[in-house]
Amino acid sequence: KQKISDSDNIPNSKDLTLWQRGDILIVPLISEVNNKIGYLYVDNPFNGKRPDLKTVSRLEELLDIVSRRISEIRYQEMIFESEQKYRSITEQSVLPIAIYQKERYIYVNQAFxxxxxxxxxxxxxxxxNQDLRLIHADDVEIIKRNDLKIGNKxxxxxxxxxKGTNKAGDTIWLERFSKNINYHGSTSQLIxxxxxxxxxxFENNLLDSQKKSKVLLNASNDAVxxxxxxxxxxxxxxxxAERFNKTKEELIGTMVWDLFPSEVLEKRRENVQQVISSKKMVTMSDIRDGMVNSTRLFPVMGGNGEVVEIAVYARDITADIESALRLQQAEKLAAIGNLTAGIVHQIRNPLxxxxxxxxxSLQQEDLNSVLREYLELILKDVDNANQVIQRLTEYNNPQEIVLYKxxxxxxxxxxxxxxxxxSxxxxxxxxxxxxxRLPRIKxxxxxxxxxxxxxxxxxVQAITDKGKIEIKVSMQNNKSILKIEFTDNGCGIPKEFLSQVFDPFFTNRPGGVGLGLSLVNKIVELHNGIVLIDSKEGEFTRVELKFPVKKPLKRELKLLSLPL
Structure with missing residues (x-):
């Protein structure tokens, strides 16, 4: 054996061929995929005699059986290696995983x-059947019927x-998924x-009794x-109920869809259906009646694992967003204030x-017509520059206004x-x-x-030719709000610009200063009112000014396309 272990003496052929080296027979073993997987050594197989063809044929059959068996062993080793890798993955999983075979568990991971x-x-x-100790007594028959139903398919x-039961006897609610798999040649359940x-x-707290449900609903500061x-x-x-100026008794038993305008209704229907299908919480935001609503929809699960009801928690986050917008606006105004002071000082005197x-120069008697025209143009441009400076000054100091009825x-x-x-x-x-008749206001x-x-x-500037501007004055909210609405049929404002129209120096009109609507917004706010703007490019623009008759108005968002 020491002699033939030398690599020079080991055959390299893949054919099932016999070699005789003295008293030792060396046979290469070939796998099903035609790969050499080893050698068979036979010590003195023929008692030192040359074998006949019949003996060789029998030996070849024997060697073929041995070769196939070795291939099967190798295949099982590969399966074992694959199983070890699978187990390594499942051990790292946070999901409880088990393999159930012949009415007992043959594998469980640590999470299980x-x-x-x-x-x-x-x-x-x-x-x-001892595994049934993990199932609550109430649900043992459910498991048996389920296993009988799926059988070995x-x-x-x-x-x-x-319901399950842990070692301490505590009840655990479980969602149990199972699938029939082939594991080591036998039908098993992957669980x-x-x-x-x-x-x-959560579901029990919500549905246990009407009293508990009322406590849960009324304990929240949200609208539930x-x-x-x-x-x-x-x-x-x-x-x-107060959001819709209704009582609880008026709303219970009615359709919630009747409470919402068409522009937000479809989106809310879709979100409810998403909760039902996904069985997960869904969040949404929308603007309604000048308020930004942040809404969370929770599924309430029934005993069959399906959604039976939906709990909706709605919160008015208008103040939070407005605070952020005001902070951003305040930073812009501070910059404008500094800029205004510098412009007034540095430019007004030279002008x-x-x-x-x-x-x-215009008083010169011998002044020719060309120079006169240029000088008049200079005076006109100086006047325009002074008007810009005046607007900046007015924008920076309108807080000095005094209100009278x-x-x-x-x-x-x-x-x-x-x-x-x-016009x-x-x-x-x-x-x-x-x-x-209109009430007198401050x-x-x-x-x-x-x-x-x-x-x-x-x-007027937005209308190219032969247009109209409708100005409508009306009372709203039981005559607590005086509204003035300006609507024109001009070119409109592009949707992407709507969120910037109140920013100082923003304009999309050639030659514009960009302080007009910003000043409008500031003056109306100093009247404790609000400004709303709506527009569709190529069709119309509508500016609404709302003034309080008595109490200051609750802040409304002036941005129609607010990023939520």
Whole structure:
């Protein structure tokens, strides 16, 4: 044997051929995929004689059997290696996983052991049917019927919501998934257990009794409503009812969809269906009636593991978003204030000198017509520059205004009269509609006249030819709000610009300064009012000014396309 172990003496052929080296026969063993997997050494097989053909044939049959058996052993080794890798993966999984074969567990991972508080050795040592100690007595028959149903069908699956029992005897709610697999040549069940105890406790707290349900609903500062899958209101708290100016008794038993406008209704229906199908919480945000609502929808699970009801928690986050917007605006205003002071000091004086020099030059008697035209152009541009400076100054210091009770129609009609010549030149009709009597509210006439002029001029400039501007004055909310609505049929504002129209220096009009709507917003806020703007490019623009008759208005978001 020492002689033939030398690599020079070992045959390298893949053919099933016999070699004789003295008294030792060396046979290469070939696998099913034609790979050499080893050698068979036979010591003195023929008693030193040359074998006949019959003996060789029998030996070849024997060697073929041996070769196939070695190949089978190698295949089993590969399966074992694969199983070890699979077990390594399952051991790292947080999901409880087990393999169930012939009415006992033959494999469990650590997460499975932790779920039931038994050791791996304890679970694997159980004999047939002892595994049922992990199932609550109430659900043992459910498991038996389920296993009988799927039987040994290859690939058959099942999903159950059952009660389990841990080592201490505590009840655990489990979502049990199983699938028939072939494991070591026998039909087995691959079982995954998901702990649903917390979800079930939530469901029990919510549905256990009407009293507990009321406590849960009313304990929250959010607006809370409990719906069935079709959208019928089963219960709600006081906050939810107050959102719609209704009582709880009026809303219970009605369809929740009747409470929402069409623009948000479809999205809310989709979210409810998503909760039902996914059995997971869904969050959403939308703007309704000037408020940004953050809504969370929770599935309420029934005993069969399906969603039976939906708990909705809605919160008004308008103030939070507005605070962020105001902080951002305050930073911009601080920068504008510093810029204004610098411009007024550095530019106004030189402009005065330029204007004075141009006026003196125009008094020359021998001045030719070309120079006169240039000097008049200089004076006109100086005047335009001074107007920009004046706007900056007004924008930076409007907080000095004083409010007195007055008739808001007075500054509005003055503004219409002031802009009449401009509107007529572009063939733009201004239509004013208002009630015969309006309440007197606290206003600063001069500043309101300025912002009315600004809004009307913007509309005139947005109309190319033969358009109209409708101005409608009305009372809202039981005459607690005075609203002025300016609507034109001009070019409109692109959707992507709507969120920037109140920013200082933002303009998409050639030659514009970008302070008009920013000043409008600031002046109206100093009147404790709000400004809303809506527009569709190529169709219309609508600016709404809302003024309080008595109490300051609750802040509304002025951005229609707010990122949520």
């Amino acid at each position: 052991c932790d779920l039931f508080s038994f050791s791996r050795e304890e679970i694997l040592s159980w004999s047939e 290859p690939g058959a699956t099942s999903k159950l919501m059952i 995954i257990m998901i702990n649903r105890t917390k979800e079930k406790e 409503v409990l719906l069935d899958k079709s959208g019928i209101i089963l219960n709600l708290n006081k906050n939810y 005065g000198n330029i204007s004075f020099a141009a006026q003196l 007055g008739d808001i129609l007075i500054p509005l009609k003055r503004a219409i009269s002031y802009t009449k010549s401009t 007529k030149s572009k063939k733009v009709e201004i239509i004013l509609n208002h009630p015969e 206003i600063a006439e001069y500043w309101l006249e300025q912002i009315f002029i600004n809004i009307i001029n913007n509309s």
